[in-house]
Amino acid sequence: xxxxxxxxxxxxxxxxxxxxxxxxxxxxxxxxxxxxDVVSDVNxxxxxxxxxxxxxxxxxxxxxxxxxxxxxxxxAARTEAYRLRVAGKDLVGLGERExxxxxxxxxxxIFQEPMSALNPVIRIGDQISEVLLLHGERDKRRAAxxxxxxxxxxxxPEPELRMRQYPHQMSGGxxxxxxxxxxxxxxxxxxxxxxxxxxxxxxxxxxxLALLTQLRDKTGMGMVLISHDLGVIASTCDRVAVMxxxxxxxxxxxxxxxxxPAHPYTRGLxxxxxxxxxxxxxxxxxxxxxxxxxxxALPGCRFAARCPMAEQRCLQPQHLLDAETPGxxxxxxxxxxxxxxxxxx
Numbered sequence: 001x002x003x004x005x006x007x008x009x010x011x012x013x014x015x016x017x018x019x020x021x022x023x024x025x026x027x028x029x030x031x032x033x034x035x036x037d038v039v040s041d042v043n044x045x046x047x048x049x050x051x052x053x054x055x056x057x058x059x060x061x062x063x064x065x066x067x068x069x070x071x072x073x074x075x076a077a078r079t080e081a082y083r084l085r086v087a088g089k090d091l092v093g094l095g096e097r098e099x100x101x102x103x104x105x106x107x108x109x110i111f112q113e114p115m116s117a118l119n120p121v122i123r124i125g126d127q128i129s130e131v132l133l134l135h136g137e138r139d140k141r142r143a144a145x146x147x148x149x150x151x152x153x154x155x156x157p158e159p160e161l162r163m164r165q166y167p168h169q170m171s172g173g174x175x176x177x178x179x180x181x182x183x184x185x186x187x188x189x190x191x192x193x194x195x196x197x198x199x200x201x202x203x204x205x206x207x208x209l210a211l212l213t214q215l216r217d218k219t220g221m222g223m224v225l226i227s228h229d230l231g232v233i234a235s236t237c238d239r240v241a242v243m244x245x246x247x248x249x250x251x252x253x254x255x256x257x258x259x260x261p262a263h264p265y266t267r268g269l270x271x272x273x274x275x276x277x278x279x280x281x282x283x284x285x286x287x288x289x290x291x292x293x294x295x296x297a298l299p300g301c302r303f304a305a306r307c308p309m310a311e312q313r314c315l316q317p318q319h320l321l322d323a324e325t326p327g328x329x330x331x332x333x334x335x336x337x338x339x340x341x342x343x344x345x
Contacts, residue, residue, distance in 0.1 A: 022222025053233035056243035125163030173204035252328035262330035
């Protein structure tokens with residue numbers, strides 16, 4: 001079952017056009033029961049051929065955004081949005097049958113742990129073929145031939161052999177390639193990759209990220225890359241959205257966000273990355289505390305309780321994302337002071 005998505009009344013504007021947009025979200029809220037929303041007022045656009053990263057610590061709401069794009073949130077979830085369009089199709093108000101037609105065809109997802117997503121008792125070739133048959137292919141032989149093509153496309157070695165194998169007979173990186181093949185089976189216009197490299201070693205991570213970039217270049221699809229790893233985001237994405245306690249607190253290009261972070265939370269994330277200049281035997285800077293449920297109900301800045309720069313005005317009703325430079329926005333009343341980090345060369 002999926003959650004119900006509602007739309008709030010909104011005045012049509014020129015920004016409603018989604019020409020060339022793989023994803024267009026405006027005013028997305030996700031909640032459960034009477035508690036504060038786990039995701040609040042998220043606006044996000046992904047153009048065709050663009051990779052946009054969503055980054056933040058565990059519990060910030062980034063995976064909930066990804067699941068909402070496929071209608072895969074739990075049935076108890078309450079989802080509201082002014083606009084929630086994937087590949088030009090409005091997801092607001094759709095039932096399970098309509099969402100099932102959009103999944104795979106228009107938007108697909110790569111999950112964090114392929115061993116949990118793949119069926120352990122079905123051969124790899126049959127699992128890929130099954131997806132193709134669900135999305136319109138009628139001939140089992142053609143589905144099997146296409147499955148072999150997909151394994152070749154995602155650079156699985158000895159694809160004929162892998163077609164006959166079970167998931168447990170493959171390495172973690174190989175299983176992730178199979179998941180990418182399944183996600184690409186129906187040529188989606190939007191691919192959501194939720195922590196696709198977390199369980200992989202550094203070398204295999206680089207290979208998977210390079211593969212995703214190559215597929216983007218080849219197909220022109222848009223991509224949402226969800227991660228807690230700034231290095232992954234910086235090396236792969238065209239734009240990055242930083243999330244904290246259910247809100248996007250900063251957005252820009254990786255260069256803008258990493259070289260001139262305007263939100264103290266982004267500064268804290270950057271400071272915690274190990275660097276060549278870090279003195280051996282000393283602890284890395286850390287953001288004290290963690291995301292609390294009550295932070296999502298604060299009228300002011302949700303990071304205020306952990307922010308070393310917080311002032312009284314930070315507790316006042318929240319402000320919107322403000323422009324720092326063209327294409328670079330931040331949700332912080334202090335950001336206009338030019339909060340630029342130290343040289344990281």
